[in-house]
Amino acid sequence: xxxxxxxxxxxxxxxxxxxxxxxxxxxxxxxxxxxxxxxxxxxxxxxxxxxxxxxxxxxxxxxxxxxxxxxxxxxxxxxxxxxxxxxxxxxxxxxxxxxxxxxxxxxxxxxxxxxxxxxxxxxxxxxxxxxxxxxxxxxxxxxxxxxxxxxxxxxxxxxxxxxxxxxxxxxxxxxxxxxxxxxxxxxxxxxxxxxxxxxxxxxxxxxxxxxxxxxxxxxxxxxxxxxxxxxxxxxxxxxxxxxxxxxxxxxxxxxxxxxxxxxx
Amino acid sequence: xxxxxxxxxxxxxxxxxxxxxxxxxxxxxxxxxxxxxxxxxxxxxxxxxxxxxxxxxxxxxxxxxxxxxxxxxxxxxxxxxxxxxxxxxxxxxxxxxxxxxxxxxxxxxxxxxxxxxxxxxxxxxxxxxxxxxxxxxxxxxxxxxxxxxxxxxxxxxxxxxxxxxxxxxxxxxxxxxxxxxxxxxxxxxxxxxxxxxxxxxxxxxxxxxxxxxxxxxxxxxxxxxxxxxxxxxxxxxxxxxxxxxxxxxxxxxxxxxxxxxxx
Amino acid sequence: xxxxxxxxxxxxxxxxxxxxxxxxxxxxxxxxxxxxxxxxxxxxxxxxxxxxxxxxxxxxxxxxxxxxxxxxxxxxxxxxxxxxxxxxxxxxxxxxxxxxxxxxxxxxxxxxxxxxxxxxxxxxxxxxxxxxxxxxxxxxxxxxxxxxxxxxxxxxxxxxxxxxxxxxxxxxxxxxxxxxxxxxxxxxxxxxxxxxxxxxxxxxxxxxxxxxxxxxxxxxxxxxxxxxxxxxxxxxxxxxxxxxxxxxxxxxxxxxxxxxxxxxxxxxxxxxxxxxxxxx
Numbered sequence: 001x002x003x004x005x006x007x008x009x010x011x012x013x014x015x016x017x018x019x020x021x022x023x024x025x026x027x028x029x030x031x032x033x034x035x036x037x038x039x040x041x042x043x044x045x046x047x048x049x050x051x052x053x054x055x056x057x058x059x060x061x062x063x064x065x066x067x068x069x070x071x072x073x074x075x076x077x078x079x080x081x082x083x084x085x086x087x088x089x090x091x092x093x094x095x096x097x098x099x100x101x102x103x104x105x106x107x108x109x110x111x112x113x114x115x116x117x118x119x120x121x122x123x124x125x126x127x128x129x130x131x132x133x134x135x136x137x138x139x140x141x142x143x144x145x146x147x148x149x150x151x152x153x154x155x156x157x158x159x160x161x162x163x164x165x166x167x168x169x170x171x172x173x174x175x176x177x178x179x180x181x182x183x184x185x186x187x188x189x190x191x192x193x194x195x196x197x198x199x200x201x202x203x204x205x206x207x208x209x210x211x212x213x214x215x216x217x218x219x220x221x222x223x224x225x226x227x228x229x230x231x232x233x234x235x236x237x238x239x240x241x242x243x244x245x246x247x248x249x250x251x252x253x254x255x256x257x258x259x260x261x262x263x264x
Numbered sequence: 265x266x267x268x269x270x271x272x273x274x275x276x277x278x279x280x281x282x283x284x285x286x287x288x289x290x291x292x293x294x295x296x297x298x299x300x301x302x303x304x305x306x307x308x309x310x311x312x313x314x315x316x317x318x319x320x321x322x323x324x325x326x327x328x329x330x331x332x333x334x335x336x337x338x339x340x341x342x343x344x345x346x347x348x349x350x351x352x353x354x355x356x357x358x359x360x361x362x363x364x365x366x367x368x369x370x371x372x373x374x375x376x377x378x379x380x381x382x383x384x385x386x387x388x389x390x391x392x393x394x395x396x397x398x399x400x401x402x403x404x405x406x407x408x409x410x411x412x413x414x415x416x417x418x419x420x421x422x423x424x425x426x427x428x429x430x431x432x433x434x435x436x437x438x439x440x441x442x443x444x445x446x447x448x449x450x451x452x453x454x455x456x457x458x459x460x461x462x463x464x465x466x467x468x469x470x471x472x473x474x475x476x477x478x479x480x481x482x483x484x485x486x487x488x489x490x491x492x493x494x495x496x497x498x499x500x501x502x503x504x505x506x507x508x509x510x511x512x513x514x515x516x517x518x519x520x521x522x523x524x525x526x527x
Numbered sequence: 528x529x530x531x532x533x534x535x536x537x538x539x540x541x542x543x544x545x546x547x548x549x550x551x552x553x554x555x556x557x558x559x560x561x562x563x564x565x566x567x568x569x570x571x572x573x574x575x576x577x578x579x580x581x582x583x584x585x586x587x588x589x590x591x592x593x594x595x596x597x598x599x600x601x602x603x604x605x606x607x608x609x610x611x612x613x614x615x616x617x618x619x620x621x622x623x624x625x626x627x628x629x630x631x632x633x634x635x636x637x638x639x640x641x642x643x644x645x646x647x648x649x650x651x652x653x654x655x656x657x658x659x660x661x662x663x664x665x666x667x668x669x670x671x672x673x674x675x676x677x678x679x680x681x682x683x684x685x686x687x688x689x690x691x692x693x694x695x696x697x698x699x700x701x702x703x704x705x706x707x708x709x710x711x712x713x714x715x716x717x718x719x720x721x722x723x724x725x726x727x728x729x730x731x732x733x734x735x736x737x738x739x740x741x742x743x744x745x746x747x748x749x750x751x752x753x754x755x756x757x758x759x760x761x762x763x764x765x766x767x768x769x770x771x772x773x774x775x776x777x778x779x780x781x782x783x784x785x786x787x788x789x790x791x792x793x794x795x796x797x798x799x800x801x802x803x804x805x806x807x
Binding site for chain 3 (some may be wrong): 055058060077078079080082083084086088090092093094095096103104107108135136137151155157
């Protein structure tokens with residue numbers, strides 16, 4: 001737990017201009033540090049800018065004010081050190097599962113046989129053995145997300161940026177994927193930033209949960225949620241329920257504030 | 265009192281920005297044509313073409329020709345529209361009609377019907393009837409296909425709830441099926457309209473007589489390149505105006521539809 | 528954002544299931560059965576028989592409607608004399624060359640407009656201006672520039688077919704999913720690589736749709752221009768035979784052209800289905 005900070009976010013603000021209307025302040029001087037090999041969840045009411053913060057770390061959006069350092073370098077532009085997983089999977093629909101997983105590997109100087117072996121290993125890891133030659137359109141939502149996770153893990157990024165990855169899945173698939181993600185994380189031990197609006201999910205998966213305020217988004221509180229989660233009954237344990245309650249109260253206050261702001 | 269709002273100013277700037285490439289193209293054409301790089305026969309300057317269009321307009325020929333072309337195109341288009349929607353609706357509702365017409369439509373749609381032009385001339389002569397027939401023959405296929413597809417894709421739940429509220433079969437067609445299929449039917453009409461224009465111009469070129477196509481062919485025979493270019497410009501303007509009118513009609517008719525709210 | 532949730536197990540609903548309730552379910556089931564080719568296409572056979580009968584029974588003048596069997600005989604003669612093949616190859620060369628140019632230039636232009644703001648601002652209004660123009664109006668000017676031969680037809684088909692491809696490519700490329708672009712970039716793809724790997728495949732379905740429109744237009748413009756002015760080609764042959772009163776032969780060529788147009792569309796659709804088999 002005392003690993004050095006890998007991602008340093010300092011006083012980051014972000015504006016965006018919607019198609020109609022005035023400029024909106026999405027993030028206001030956000031500061032946050034993420035430690036190496038840590039699993040951090042970002043939660044907050046919808047529209048609080050948690051995905052925007054993730055995209056800024058990923059280098060997909062330009063940083064206007066403040067700075068974001070990743071491994072000591074400014075996060076300018078996306079790179080294979082930061083793997084991203086989206087809610088809508090973002091698999092290339094014209095490529096099979098295998099070709100999707102190979103895509104990131106092909107950008108690296110690896111011998112062909114090794115690329116194939118690595119791709120197969122990660123397809124096996126996420127439990128998609130036998131579906132290598134399927135196109136994404138023939139997979140269920142859960143399988144698509146497994147494929148997307150395999151694709152991102154395969155090119156061995158130093159950290160995973162996950163943008164509500166299970167938001168489009170049904171409840172059963174979702175809870176199954178959560179425990180599988182936890183198992184994978186324990187195997188690979190990558191730094192993970194996990195955006196979600198599901199408080200249970202955040203408390204179950206993460207070691208720390210950062211709660212954001214309603215727009216403009218700021219970090220409201222950081223809750224330590226690192227306790228033993230191997231117990232199959234963990235969802236009913238007192239510590240789990242207490243933590244969920246603590247985070248939930250914080251998020252609910254912000255959601256209420258956001259609603260009040262919308263009223264004339 | 266009307267005020268100049270930001271939105272108005274922006275709309276004006278937007279219009280000007282879109283006009284700029286067109287003006288640039290015209291200027292480039294004028295300069296190129298006058299530079300002597302090509303003979304005026306190969307490429308008359310836009311000013312010379314405009315002059316020719318004005319002469320035609322003052323002499324009255326222009327309006328006679330536009331009238332003849334528009335009459336044939338719109339008459340053919342209207343017959344194709346009404347006939348196509350009726351045939352499509354019958355095919356969607358009646359299995360026997362569908363059995364008979366489905367292969368004819370699906371085989372006939374991709375065929376270049378224009379090849380039948382000499383046959384139509386043989387049967388119906390050189391006058392308006394054969395030109396209009398040719399337009400109908402070409403323009404009806406997209407309308408039928410769009411109507412059948414549109415009616416077939418109406419959601420079952422919509423029909424069931426109408427039934428549930430006591431709608432009769434005939435009411436279903438007029439009150440549910442056709443309105444729900446309207447977006448697709450209009451798309452079919454939007455495909456059919458340019459086809460009608462292409463075909464009417466070809467039939468006029470082939471058969472001569474009044475009309476913009478015939479006038480162009482006449483100019484071409486006398487090696488009058490100004491006349492040929494004037495014809496192109498006139499036909500292009502007619503085409504643009506009709507397609508824009510159709511798009512406007514679609515926006516009006518589909519105000520209830522999701523796409524009506526955009527822009 | 529809603530994401531389609533497909534299980535991949537259930538078969539897509541058949542063509543009949545989406546239709547509103549019909550009157551004859553048994554007959555409909557028979558028709559929707561694709562293997563029953565003969566029943567499906569029997570109306571065409573009925574039309575052919577009606578044609579033959581009308582002509583044989585003198586219901587229509589055999590001049591205006593020569594019996595189908597005579598047309599078939601004339602077709603065989605045209606094949607044997609080489610007229611049909613020679614003119615046909617000439618026509619197909621013109622259509623193929625014009626269409627190939629239109630797809631290459633039009634497709635590149637559309638993708639370019641989608642990824643470059645200045646290109647869009649410059650070319651967008653021109654595309655919008657010229658797209659609704661009835662392209663057959665260009666027949667005389669292409670003849671003026673390039674004469675009666677292949678060149679003028681190829682130019683006409685190129686100009687006439689380019690814009691549907693451009694618009695298809697533009698709409699398709701502009702609609703590429705932002706998240707796909709980001710994914711490719713996060714995996715280390717840059718610049719042209721992203722264009723080729725993400726933008727072009729995303730544009731493909733709409734681009735191929737535009738090409739289908741262009742294919743139909745190519746046939747229309749080919750036959751039109753050959754009917755109006757040519758010394759070779761299907762259209763020329765139709766006009767020539769009609770002027771000489773050989774109506775059986777004229778009908779034979781007309782039906783051949785119509786059939787080739789139909790066949791080209793079906794072959795194209797089969798190719799597209801294969802190319803886009805990654806979709807649902």
